[in-house]
Amino acid sequence: MIWFALAVDLTAITLLAHVLYFRRHGRRDLLLAYVALNTGIFGIVAMLTQREVGLAVGFGLFGVLSILRLRSDTISQGEIGYYFTAIALGLVNAVAAASPWMLLGLNALLLAVMFVVDSPRLLPRDERRVVTLDVVHEDPVALRQDLEARLRGRVRRIDVTEVDYVRDLMVVDVRFRAPDSAPAEPSARTAVFPPLVRAGRR
Template sequence: MFWFALAVDLAAIILLSYCLYFRRHGRRDLLLAYLALNTGIFAVVSVLTQREVGLAVGFGLFGVLAILRLRSDTIGQGETGYYFTAIALGLVNAVAASAPWTLLGINALLLGVMFVADHPRLLARRERRLVTLDVVHEDPVSLRQDLEARLRGGVEHVEVAEVDYVRDLMVVDVRFRAAPTEPAFSPSRRGGVSARTGRR
């Protein structure tokens, strides 16, 4: 049953990392990270389940490693979801190797949830940006109009994070609906405004 579970795990992580994540988000470094993490967890947990070592020790170890890995680089919340799904697939496929139907069902569930939850049409063109403006707006209406002109989309929510009257700038957290013609990856700077972007 080990080889069956290994084949299922490899197929599942390839579907998750390449067919779902990479084709939608395009980060090659995280593609490799998901593959390595999943296969490493599968291998180690498979050994732990066959030895006189408490399985809780293995889970605790990978929990610590996951926290350290997440703190070592800046990744989005959506990418964190893929990260933990890769961990879950490795754990499930190693532990449930003796129950093939349970194994297949959980794999299908995890992959199906990620396929639907991260589908571009589910929350189409909703984006979040932390924007630094080169002007301070006292009027919320003028602030919203300025942001809509710069971001070329309908602003849904604005939260002012910082105002600097000395340097005449302000930092705002913006949720908006992007225009259909806007490219998927916008420049980080455009005409006096800098932004960090994130899909919602």
Template sequence: MVTMFWFALAIDLIAISLLSYVLYFRRHGRRDLLLAYVALNTGIFAVVSMMTGQEVALAVGFGLFGVLSILRLRSDLISQGEIGYYFTAIALGLINAVAISAPWVLLGLNALLLTVMYVGDHPRLLSRHERRMLTLDAIHEDPVALRQDLSARLRAQVTRVDVIEVDYVRDLMVVDVRFRVPAPTAPPARSGTAARWEGR
């Protein structure tokens, strides 16, 4: 049992290192959240591992999962993607502490979570789709005119617009915009004649 504990701890440390540094920090660069992910993961693993029975450990683990989630979501603002990393860090610690007696299940779930985060947060996945909160210095009553104005400002294809706030006193509106940026155009190829002429 002691051997399996150290095995699970090693797997957990490897998994959280891959998640927090290789996947998250190298893509997003926030050192504070890297530390938060590592601390939460190892803390969950340590507390749940101290529980004597597997059923008790599972119940306590899910309780900690819920409490820490509420505390984290009520603190400073983080993006939805960073919340995904946050939950994955907690899940890794919980899985590795509970599934000590089933090493193949433990390894499989670790690999599954890391693979999902690698693919889901890959820079090339839906890289042309973006979302922004914009404050416009004009109020558009017509949805078509609003889309046209946003398309001209963003130079992109607007796919969805949600009006968050309209202020008639200051003559402005706040909108949540989802848009698709155009694909970058390749530079025109130089013709052979032009290349020979420049070489003379």
């Protein structure tokens, strides 16, 4: 059964890393990380289950996984979600090797959830910017129009975080939806907190 579970795991991580992640986000380095992490987890857990080790060893394994540093300026929260799904696939396929139907069902569930929640067609993505304007808009409508012109998208939410009348600037946290045809900027996709955008006066 372990070879069947391995085949299912390799198929599942290929679908997750290449079909779902790489084709949508295009980062080869993270594709490699997902595959390596998944197969490593599968191999370790499969070895532990075959040797019938105690529960303490299992907790030790999770302790080792907790050392992994997932905080990075180049990894978004969505990409961390792919990390945990890759780990879950490795664990599920190694532990449930003796129950083929449960194994297949859990793999299908995890992949289906990631397909839905990361689908740009089913769930359109809103982008986030922290924008510094060197002009203070007293009129909310004028502020929205100015931001939509600069960001080239439909503004959905504006939170004014700072207004400085001395230096004549304001800082706003903007959620907006960019047109489908417009390519997303790398910083918006890869940074957990997008960098500050400075906008000039018109």
